[in-house]
Amino acid sequence: xxxxxxxxxxRIRNLVYARGDRPIFDGVDIDIRRGxxxxxxxxxGTGKTTLLRLIGGxxxxxxxxxxxxxxxxxxLGLRDLYExxxxxxxxxxxxxxxxxxxxxxxxxxxxxxxxxLPESMIRDLxxxxxxxxxxxxxxxxMPSELSGGMARRVALARAIALDPMMIMYDEPFTGQxxxxxxxLVTLLRTLTDALGLTSVMVSHDVQESLSIADYVYVISEGxxxxxxxxxxxxxxxxxxxxxxxxxxxxxxxxFHFPAPDYGADLMGEVAG
Amino acid sequence: MIRAxxxxxxxxxxxxxxxxxxxxxxxxxxxxxxxxxxxxxLVIQQLFSVGVLSLLIIAVSGTFVGMxxxxxxxxxxxDFGATESLGxxxxxxxxxxxxxxxxxxxxxxxxGSALTAEIGLMKATEQLSAMEMMAVDPLHRxxxxxxxxxxxxxPLLAAIFSALGVLGGYFVAVGLLGVDDGAFxxxxxxxxxxxxxxxxxxxxxxxxxFVVTWIAVFEGYDTVPTSEGVSRATTNTVVHASLxxxxxxxxxxxxxxxx
Numbered sequence: 001x002x003x004x005x006x007x008x009x010x011r012i013r014n015l016v017y018a019r020g021d022r023p024i025f026d027g028v029d030i031d032i033r034r035g036x037x038x039x040x041x042x043x044x045g046t047g048k049t050t051l052l053r054l055i056g057g058x059x060x061x062x063x064x065x066x067x068x069x070x071x072x073x074x075x076l077g078l079r080d081l082y083e084x085x086x087x088x089x090x091x092x093x094x095x096x097x098x099x100x101x102x103x104x105x106x107x108x109x110x111x112x113x114x115x116x117l118p119e120s121m122i123r124d125l126x127x128x129x130x131x132x133x134x135x136x137x138x139x140x141x142m143p144s145e146l147s148g149g150m151a152r153r154v155a156l157a158r159a160i161a162l163d164p165m166m167i168m169y170d171e172p173f174t175g176q177x178x179x180x181x182x183x184l185v186t187l188l189r190t191l192t193d194a195l196g197l198t199s200v201m202v203s204h205d206v207q208e209s210l211s212i213a214d215y216v217y218v219i220s221e222g223x224x225x226x227x228x229x230x231x232x233x234x235x236x237x238x239x240x241x242x243x244x245x246x247x248x249x250x251x252x253x254x255f256h257f258p259a260p261d262y263g264a265d266l267m268g269e270v271a272g
Numbered sequence: 273m274i275r276a277x278x279x280x281x282x283x284x285x286x287x288x289x290x291x292x293x294x295x296x297x298x299x300x301x302x303x304x305x306x307x308x309x310x311x312x313x314l315v316i317q318q319l320f321s322v323g324v325l326s327l328l329i330i331a332v333s334g335t336f337v338g339m340x341x342x343x344x345x346x347x348x349x350x351d352f353g354a355t356e357s358l359g360x361x362x363x364x365x366x367x368x369x370x371x372x373x374x375x376x377x378x379x380x381x382x383x384g385s386a387l388t389a390e391i392g393l394m395k396a397t398e399q400l401s402a403m404e405m406m407a408v409d410p411l412h413r414x415x416x417x418x419x420x421x422x423x424x425x426x427p428l429l430a431a432i433f434s435a436l437g438v439l440g441g442y443f444v445a446v447g448l449l450g451v452d453d454g455a456f457x458x459x460x461x462x463x464x465x466x467x468x469x470x471x472x473x474x475x476x477x478x479x480x481x482f483v484v485t486w487i488a489v490f491e492g493y494d495t496v497p498t499s500e501g502v503s504r505a506t507t508n509t510v511v512h513a514s515l516x517x518x519x520x521x522x523x524x525x526x527x528x529x530x531x
Contacts, residue, residue, distance in 0.1 A: 056404075056405050058401065058404060058405070082407040082409070083407070085404070085405055085406070085407040086406075086407045088405070089405075090402070090405040092398045092401065092402055093398075094397065094398065096397060096398040096399050096401065096402035097399075097402075098399055098402075098403075099394075099397070099399070109406070109408075110406045110407075110408070113406070113407075113408050113413070114407065114408075155402075158406075162406075
């Protein structure tokens, strides 16, 4: 492994992936740089979550290469893939906490599965991780007793339990009230900086993402439409990017789903 | 015509593909068994939810099935003056057939459906996916202990079912109908063979436990991750597992008790 500090941690080249007949990615190039927070944005249904699953090796690309820390994910055997995953954390949209055990045991789960640390040390580590997300006091609650934002913070503590090199966030801000949204936004940034993590965030929350990301990719219809720093993106001349960033109802992305002529349709002249 | 053929072909392919996936799944899960030995606590937890929590329905059903058997048997045998054989009849019916089969059906309904729903919901809420991303194989961590617990619990439940059935039969025969106490037990002792009857019944219950649990955990793992999918998978488990128990019982009986 020749992991140069300035080489990207994740290097995606000409990625092609289709679900059934529907192409999701059609020649995507993405670099995710070490120690940075990269946001991947795009409308719903553009396969942003699929991209994270491809990086994590849960799905295999149809064509193209996808390297994480110099290793080609699609070619790894199950054992190597699991070794690689120990160094990645993933935050699922709803947290995906194990519902039959409490907060403490959820954060302790990866430690107990992958290390032989004594219980006293696991306790210290878990309390440290929980303290980092501000939920040390919630250690005895069950996942069903947590609010959505708290569940995500516990999941975040669990994701950093093994001190990974990279964390992937799947729509971290969706459905949050302003306060927990603010908490999560700050957490993502501070954790990335304090732990020297590489973060990949998939989101369609424009303002929050632009406010904390170091670099942004905008994906639509299987292609990277635009990429650059948040400031560069705001200056983008692409009308599509402007529509997306400003959230306009009509523009290059039409309001109407493709349909035959309205008048003809009403008159019943369209074969249906 | 062509369309009907197409549908038939697609249906057959679908079934074949699912069967193949079910077997690959089984192999993958069985490979996880050795790793369970040092962590037997995981299996004990599942033994509790699969076995102990099924105990009540198994015990009550066993007792009543034994009582009804004695009652029905008595009315037939009394015409021939052979009511002393009631003990044999009740014991053989239970140990050879009703114990494993009815316990298997109840096990599919009580424990199997719960296993499917639990694993299916874990899939729907991305808990299984999250485990994969934490480099923990859900087939080894979640499915294997449940599978092993099902295989271990089922023969025990069938044995409890049969034992309580015999006691229920004894209560009705001797207590209510006035069959001779000594004849009830001594004939049973003389006619029920350890290997031919009891052991074959135990083998049946192990096979049923294996098949029912396999169907239950596979249906759960293979669920379409929506609430509709989980409900369909749970129904599938009960229907398929019950049919499998009945079908296998016929095959096993023909193999074991045929000449």
